[in-house]
Amino acid sequence: MKLKVYADRMSQPARAVIIFCKLNGIDYEEVRVDISKLQHLTPEYSEINPMKQLPAIVDGRFKLFESHAILIYLACSYPGIPDHWYPADVCKRSEIHSVLDWHHSNLRRGPGIIYQNIISMPVIGRRFNPEAVAEGEKFLSASLSKIESFWLKDKGQFLLGGNKPSIADLSLVCDIMQLEVLDEADRDRLLGPYKKVEQWIENTRSAANPHFDEVHKILLKVKEKRQNLRLKGANNEGGGSAMKKPLLSRI
Amino acid sequence: MKLKVYADRMSQPARAVIIFCKLNGIDYEEVRVDISKLQHLTPEYSEINPMKQLPAIVDGRFKLFESHAILIYLACSYPGIPDHWYPADVCKRSEIHSVLDWHHSNLRRGPGIIYQNIISMPVIGRRFNPEAVAEGEKFLSASLSKIESFWLKDKGQFLLGGNKPSIADLSLVCDIMQLEVLDEADRDRLLGPYKKVEQWIENTRSAANPHFDEVHKILLKVKEKRQNLRLKGANNEGGGSAMKKPLLSRI
Numbered sequence: 001m002k003l004k005v006y007a008d009r010m011s012q013p014a015r016a017v018i019i020f021c022k023l024n025g026i027d028y029e030e031v032r033v034d035i036s037k038l039q040h041l042t043p044e045y046s047e048i049n050p051m052k053q054l055p056a057i058v059d060g061r062f063k064l065f066e067s068h069a070i071l072i073y074l075a076c077s078y079p080g081i082p083d084h085w086y087p088a089d090v091c092k093r094s095e096i097h098s099v100l101d102w103h104h105s106n107l108r109r110g111p112g113i114i115y116q117n118i119i120s121m122p123v124i125g126r127r128f129n130p131e132a133v134a135e136g137e138k139f140l141s142a143s144l145s146k147i148e149s150f151w152l153k154d155k156g157q158f159l160l161g162g163n164k165p166s167i168a169d170l171s172l173v174c175d176i177m178q179l180e181v182l183d184e185a186d187r188d189r190l191l192g193p194y195k196k197v198e199q200w201i202e203n204t205r206s207a208a209n210p211h212f213d214e215v216h217k218i219l220l221k222v223k224e225k226r227q228n229l230r231l232k233g234a235n236n237e238g239g240g241s242a243m244k245k246p247l248l249s250r251i
Numbered sequence: 252m253k254l255k256v257y258a259d260r261m262s263q264p265a266r267a268v269i270i271f272c273k274l275n276g277i278d279y280e281e282v283r284v285d286i287s288k289l290q291h292l293t294p295e296y297s298e299i300n301p302m303k304q305l306p307a308i309v310d311g312r313f314k315l316f317e318s319h320a321i322l323i324y325l326a327c328s329y330p331g332i333p334d335h336w337y338p339a340d341v342c343k344r345s346e347i348h349s350v351l352d353w354h355h356s357n358l359r360r361g362p363g364i365i366y367q368n369i370i371s372m373p374v375i376g377r378r379f380n381p382e383a384v385a386e387g388e389k390f391l392s393a394s395l396s397k398i399e400s401f402w403l404k405d406k407g408q409f410l411l412g413g414n415k416p417s418i419a420d421l422s423l424v425c426d427i428m429q430l431e432v433l434d435e436a437d438r439d440r441l442l443g444p445y446k447k448v449e450q451w452i453e454n455t456r457s458a459a460n461p462h463f464d465e466v467h468k469i470l471l472k473v474k475e476k477r478q479n480l481r482l483k484g485a486n487n488e489g490g491g492s493a494m495k496k497p498l499l500s501r502i
Contacts, residue, residue, distance in 0.1 A: 050397075050400075051397070051401075064345055064346070064349055066348065066349045068348065068352050069349040069351075072345065073341065073342075073345040073348075076341050077341055093327075094313075094315055094320050094321075094323065094324040094327075095315070097319065097323055097324075098316060098317045098320040100352075101318075101319050101320050104356055105355055146301075146302070149301075
C-alpha cells in the first residue's frame with residue numbers, strides 16, 4: 001500500500017514533507033485535507049491525527065504525525081535517501097535534532113502567527129489581532145537573528161555549516177516561506193535585515209527545485225487573490241485610477 | 252574528558268537529563284548554572300549555549316543543547332543504555348519523536364508559564380501576570396487531556412502503551428513535576444481531573460527512583476520556602492494563630 005501524506009499545501013510543515021518525498025523519489029499519494037474547509041477538524045481526519053493538525057502520514061498500518069518526526073521516519077525508512085538529509089553520524093544528527101527542537105519554540109511561532117492573523121482569520125470571519133501579529137513579528141525577528149548569527153555558521157550554504165541541505169533546512173525554510181503571501185514591503189521589512197538568511201532561503205530553494213517552487217505555487221495564488229481583493233476594494237471606494245502593482249515573488 | 256552537564260535542577264528539562272545520566276550509569280559532571288543568579292545569561296555560558304537556556308552538554312569537543320536532542324544523543328552514544336529509553340525500531344522511535352515534538356508546542360508551554368509567573372517572577376521583582384497564568388493553565392489542561400485520552404493508550408503504564416519508560420516519559424513527567432511547588436489545592440485542581448496522568452507520573456517516578464526523588468528535592472525546598480514566607484506574611488498581618496499547614500508532597 002502506497003504511503004499516504006495528508007496535507008494542505010498552505011501548511012508549511014506539510015509542504016516540507018511533500019517536497020522531501022518528491023526530491024527523494026518516494027512514491028506517495030497526497031491526500032488533500034482542506035484547512036479552509038476545516039476538513040482537519042472532521043472525525044474522519046481525527047482517526048488519522050487526533051491532534052487535528054497537518055501533516056500526517058499513513059504508511060501501511062503505521063500512522064504518524066508531527067512533521068519533524070515524519071521527515072526523520074521517511075529518511076530512515078525509505079532506501080536510497082542521501083545521507084545529508086539526516087546524517088548517520090551521531091553528532092551531526094544530534095545537531096540537526098537541536099535545530100529542529102529549537103525551531104518549535106522559536107521560528108515556528110513567528111510566521112504562523114503572522115499568517116494566521118493577516119491572511120486566515122479574516123477569511124474565516126475572525127478578527128485581525130494586532131497584538132498577536134506584533135508577538136509573531138517579535139518571535140520572527142528574534143529567530144531570524146539567531147539563524148543569521150548562529151545557525152548559519154562558518155561559510156556553509158546551509159544550517160550548521162553544511163554544503164548540502166538537511167531536513168532542518170527544509171523545515172525551517174518552508175516556515176519562513178509563509179511570509180511570501182505578504183505585500184512585498186512587509187516581507188522585505190521582516191526579512192530584509194537578514195542577508196545570510198535570504199541567501200540561505202535561496203540556496204535551499206535552489207537545491208530543492210523544481211519541486212520547491214511547484215509546491216509553493218499555492219502561496220503565489222493566495223497573494224494574487226489578496227491583492228485583487230484589495231484592488232477591488234480600492235475601486236469600489238472610488239480609487240478607480242489605482243494602478244495594479246506588479247506581483248513580485250521569488251516563487 | 253568526562254561529560255559535562257550544565258544544569259540548574261529548577262529547570263525541568265535539565266532534571267530529565269540528570270536523571271537519565273544517573274539511571275544509566277553515565278559518568279558525568281554536573282555544572283551548576285544558577286538561574287536565580289542569572290548565570291545562564293553570562294558571556295561564559297553563552298559560549299556553551301548561545302541560546303542561553305538550560306540544559307546543555309559538552310562531551311569532549313562536542314557541544315549540544317536542547318534537552319530532547321541531548322537525551323537522544325546520550326541514548327545513542329553511550330554503551331549499554333536499555334533499548335526501551337529510545338528504541339532502535341524505526342516505528343517505535345518515530346512515535347517517541349512524535350510525542351517529543353508535540354510536547355514542545357503543547358505541554359511545555361503550560362507548567363513553565365505557571366511556574367515562571369507564580370514563583371520566579373516575584374523573586375526577580377517582576378510583576379505576577381494573571382493573564383499569562385490563565386494562558387499557561389489553558390495549555391496545561393488541554394495537554395493533560397490529550398495525554399490522558401491519547402498518549403496513555405491501551406493498558407500500558409507509560410506513554411504509547413509501553414511497559415517501560417522512554418525518554419518521552421521522563422521529559423514530559425519532569426515538566427509536569429514543576430507544579431509540585433504550588434499549593435496542594437492548586438496542584439490538585441490542575442492535575443486531579445486526570446487520573447491516568449497521575450498514575451503515569453507515579454509509574455515514571457517509581458521506575459526512575461531513587462534518582463527521580465533525589466533530583467526533584469529542590470522543588471520541595473522551594474515549596475517550603477514559599478510556604479514559610481507566606482506564613483510569615485500572615486503572622487505580620489496579625490494572623491498569628493494561623494496553623495502551619497502540613498507540607499504535602501509526593502517527592
